[in-house]
Amino acid sequence: MKNITFYSRFETDILAGCKTITLREASDAQFVAGDRIRVSRYEDDVFFCNIEVIAVTPVQFAELNQYHAVQENMMLDELKQVISEIYPGLNELFMIEFRLI
Numbered sequence: 001m002k003n004i005t006f007y008s009r010f011e012t013d014i015l016a017g018c019k020t021i022t023l024r025e026a027s028d029a030q031f032v033a034g035d036r037i038r039v040s041r042y043e044d045d046v047f048f049c050n051i052e053v054i055a056v057t058p059v060q061f062a063e064l065n066q067y068h069a070v071q072e073n074m075m076l077d078e079l080k081q082v083i084s085e086i087y088p089g090l091n092e093l094f095m096i097e098f099r100l101i
């Protein structure tokens, strides 16, 4: 089974179903609809759930909007700040939509 990691601070939101997308660089978005993925914490690699990919869609940083913020359970300014810190200067992102399984 494929694997993806999330920073541990997002674990609670994912398990609660409040965070239903993640925005990643191309090398971290090699998934297709229907993939079932093992999810673990980035910091300690502890498994915490499985997800199914609904869709993977290119999105530019400049296009991020309220929809993306709601799906990430963040304010839009906060989301842009988080993305800028993880991927400084990167405009080409991929939105991975997922559901808990």
Ligand SMILES: CC(=O)Nc1ccn([C@H]2C[C@H](O)[C@@H](CO)O2)c(=O)n1
Pocket (backbone or CB within 6 Å): 005, 006, 007, 008, 010, 021, 022, 023, 024, 028, 042, 072, 082, 083, 086
């Ligand atoms: C290694 C790595 O990049 N790990 C990541 C990348 C992104 N996230 C989170 C941060 C935001 O909530 C979204 C971005 O859409 O995904 C992460 O947890 N771990």
